[in-house]
Structures are given as structure tokens and as C-alpha cells.
Amino acid sequence: MLILSRKKGQSIMINDDIEVIVVSTEGDQVKIGIRAPSSIKVHRKEIYDSIQESNLASIAPADQLPSLKQLTGQALSEWQKEK
Amino acid sequence: MFAHLFGKEISMKGAILGFPDMDVFVLAPVDQDNPESPFAYLQCLEQPEVGFLVTNPFVFHANYEFQLSDQDRSRLQADDPGKIVVLSIVTIANPFFDSTVNLLAPILIQYEAGIGMQTVLAGECNYTTREPLFRRSAKEGGEV
Numbered sequence: 001m002l003i004l005s006r007k008k009g010q011s012i013m014i015n016d017d018i019e020v021i022v023v024s025t026e027g028d029q030v031k032i033g034i035r036a037p038s039s040i041k042v043h044r045k046e047i048y049d050s051i052q053e054s055n056l057a058s059i060a061p062a063d064q065l066p067s068l069k070q071l072t073g074q075a076l077s078e079w080q081k082e083k
Numbered sequence: 084m085f086a087h088l089f090g091k092e093i094s095m096k097g098a099i100l101g102f103p104d105m106d107v108f109v110l111a112p113v114d115q116d117n118p119e120s121p122f123a124y125l126q127c128l129e130q131p132e133v134g135f136l137v138t139n140p141f142v143f144h145a146n147y148e149f150q151l152s153d154q155d156r157s158r159l160q161a162d163d164p165g166k167i168v169v170l171s172i173v174t175i176a177n178p179f180f181d182s183t184v185n186l187l188a189p190i191l192i193q194y195e196a197g198i199g200m201q202t203v204l205a206g207e208c209n210y211t212t213r214e215p216l217f218r219r220s221a222k223e224g225g226e227v
Binding site (some may be wrong): 038041043046047048050051052053054055056057058059060061062065068069071072073074075076077079 | 099100101102111113114117120121122124126131132133135136147152153154172173174177179180182185187188201203212213217
């Protein structure tokens with residue numbers, strides 16, 4: 001991992017089209033600005049972590065399929081009644 | 084609802100977050116007797132023990148919407164967005180009526196090319212990984 005020191009207002013360039021700017025610092029909080037083409041996805045890492053967690057928690061082994069048929073069927077008819 | 088997708092191999096190339104090694108998935112019916120069921124089963128061919136209950140999110144969240152990024156569109160080789168099927172992973176709860184659905188990171192499948200991915204919607208969206216599937220938790224039901 002590359003580690004750099006920057007002061008407030010200074011930035012780093014990633015390739016020639018992504019700029020990461022240190023906007024301000026306050027205690028242990030750092031405000032960062034990112035200027036990048038719209039094709040670049042920028043997300044907080046917690047978002048990725050939460051999706052990974054959600055995916056892992058959603059694994060439904062194939063041997064559950066017969067019960068899923070029953071559960072989804074029941075829930076659908078209950079849901080349609082309420083709609 | 085998904086009949087045209089059943090049995091077709093879909094290459095995810097590790098794009099299901101948390102499963103970087105898994106590529107080929109297949110969609111199977113959950114209820115063969117109900118061709119209109121909004122549910123399906125997405126199973127990994129390489130590791131058959133990994134599978135997800137998925138659903139058509141628009142059935143349960145009629146106002147669900149998001150912008151397809153150019154990057155995703157090109158990864159899916161979808162010159163026509165009409166070729167893309169949107170699925171959401173269900174987190175099964177007990178009772179099943181309290182199950183939730185991941186609207187923050189939908190699965191996109193371009194069925195003609197057999198390419199799929201899980202995408203993360205942009206930061207401005209208000210969707211989470213755990214939206215009520217049937218929009219009525221047991222608690223809300225009790226308060227009515």
C-alpha cells in the first residue's frame with residue numbers, strides 16, 4: 001500500500017483523471033473530495049461491507065427449494081389478499 | 084415471469100459481492116406450478132451449495148427506480164437496456180412474510196449475452212440491503 005502525507009488543500013492524482021483532495025481535517029475526521037469521471041464508481045467501503053454481509057446472510061441452500069416453493073406460494077397469496 | 088431465463092448460464096465473473104471466485108450461475112424456478120411467480124432461485128454451478136432466492140423487485144416495490152450507469156451497461160454489453168433483467172436477492176426471515184430484499188445492490192442480467200453482475204447503486208439513493216419484501220412487518224401489522 002502506498003502511503004502519502006498531504007496537507008489540507010493538497011491532493012493526489014490517480015491516473016490522470018482522478019483527483020483526491022484533502023478538504024479539511026477535524027480531530028480524527030478527514031473530509032475528502034474526489035473528482036473523477038462519472039464512469040468511476042466511488043462508494044464508502046462500509047457500503048460494500050454491508051452488501052457482502054447481506055449476500056452471505058442470504059444464502060439459501062438448494063435443499064431448501066421445496067420449502068421455498070411452499071413459503072413463497074403462501075406469502076404471495078397472503079400478500080395478494082392484503083393488497 | 085423468468086421462463087426465458089431458466090437454465091441459461093449467466094457469467095458473473097465474481098461480481099456477486101463476497102463471492103469473488105464464483106462465475107457461472109443458473110436461474111431455476113422456485114415454483115414450477117406457477118409460471119407467474121415473481122421468485123426464482125439463482126444457483127452457482129461451480130459451488131451448488133451457494134444459491135439465493137431472488138425476486139423481481141418491481142412487483143413488490145412498484146416505485147423502485149435507478150439509473151443504469153454507462154459502465155454497467157457496457158459491462159453487460161447492453162446496447163438496449165430492455166435486454167436487462169433486474170433481480171433482487173431476498174434475505175429469508177422466519178416468518179417468511181418478514182423477509183427482506185436488497186434494493187441497494189440489484190443483480191442485473193443481460194440474458195442474450197448471458198452476462199450478469201451485482202451493482203451498487205449510487206450514494207444518493209435511499210435504498211438499503213434490507214427493505215421489507217412484503218412491506219408489512221409483523222410489528223406494523225400489530226399496530227393497525
